[in-house]
Amino acid sequence: MPSRSRPTIITDARYGTTLSVDARERRYLWTMAFRVVAFLAAVMSPLPWNVLLIAAAAFLPAIAVLLGNARDNSPAPVVGDDVVPDRPALGAGTVVPGEVDPEGGAR
Numbered sequence: 363m364p365s366r367s368r369p370t371i372i373t374d375a376r377y378g379t380t381l382s383v384d385a386r387e388r389r390y391l392w393t394m395a396f397r398v399v400a401f402l403a404a405v406m407s408p409l410p411w412n413v414l415l416i417a418a419a420a421f422l423p424a425i426a427v428l429l430g431n432a433r434d435n436s437p438a439p440v441v442g443d444d445v446v447p448d449r450p451a452l453g454a455g456t457v458v459p460g461e462v463d464p465e466g467g468a469r
Contacts, residue, residue: 382433390430397422 397419404415 386430386432390426393422393426393429397426 400415400422401419404412404419407415
């Protein structure tokens with residue numbers, strides 16, 4: 363006899379692996395692009411700002427790797443025992459009198 367399990371609530375489901383990898387790659391590329399911009403801006407900016415931008419350009423690779431490796435660690439959705447989905451019961455069907463033809467047709 364199959365066990366009756368609770369239905370999965372799709373709105374609480376995790377991202378698929380492919381979508382997660384794509385999002386992490388995009389996040390990594392944006393962070394590294396910001397690093398390049400920060401480095402180029404540091405070359406052209408005056409003294410107090412260029413030190414700050416060079417420091418940002420130095421630390422952004424580590425942050426980009428951390429964000430690129432971060433995955434969805436949220437727990438799987440759990441439906442409580444007190445939550446019962448509203449499902450209408452199937453009623454009794456209408457019986458149609460007739461006979462079955464052995465050759466495959468109905469009379």
